[in-house]
Amino acid sequence: MRRKNITSEMMMNYIAEGLLKLMSDKPYAKISVSDICEKAGVNRSTYYRHFYTKEDIIRYYLDGIMNSYLLKFRDSGEQTIEGYLGIMFSEFMQNKDNLLLIHREQLSYLLIDVLNKHFSVSDISDTADRFRTAYHIGGIYNDLLLWFSHGMTETAEEMVRYTLKFQIPSDVSLFRQ
Structure with a gap:
């Protein structure tokens, strides 16, 4: 699901929630940026606009x-x-x-x-x-x-x-x- 008309803070929260949800099912080291973006419903450019790692x-x-x-x-x-x-x-x-x-x-x-x-x-x-x-x-x-x-x-x-x-x-x- 892609998100539109959302604030930067909301996007960052979606990304954090996505990563934490993934961590409950998968080891952190095996979670990719693509996995996080998919779970959070954001594209890679949005991810990298807010986080480096x-x-x-x-x-x-x-x-x-x-x-x-x-x-x-x-x-x-x-x-x-x-x-x-x-x-x-x-x-x-x-x-x-x-x-x-x-x-x-x-x-x-x-x-x-x-x-x-x-x-x-x-x-x-x-x-x-x-x-x-x-x-x-x-x-x-x-x-x-x-x-x-x-x-x-x-x-x-x-x-x-x-x-x-x-x-x-x-x-x-x-x-x-």
Whole structure:
């Protein structure tokens, strides 16, 4: 099915949806641009107008999750770390099936690009705040990867509790191996 009179964002969403649908039936490495175009109902020129690689499509999809999360967080008026994390983990949970597809295909590493984009360290003038933000990005990224590797069986509420229990291990022998 070919699409007409559609915005660029809509086209990009069709392409992302097409790729994710294909990934549920076929290994990512075996999915061609032609397959994606056919599934999305777009021509190759439309595909290449919006994306250079299949990884760009995955980044676009992950970016959409982050945009949705940040909008919900801003609109919530939430001021606590618990609220911030709860909204984030809930948003990721709403996208569980696609996130697990992405993780299964070993593409979760693309999430770090998206997190770095949204929590840009370079936009922060204070050096200490830049280091704290970079540390936070790494922690969130690794929590999400571990959650994905568990099949996202933990609830968003459990993820908030686990994340907030973080403390530096007092036994430094954990770091010697």
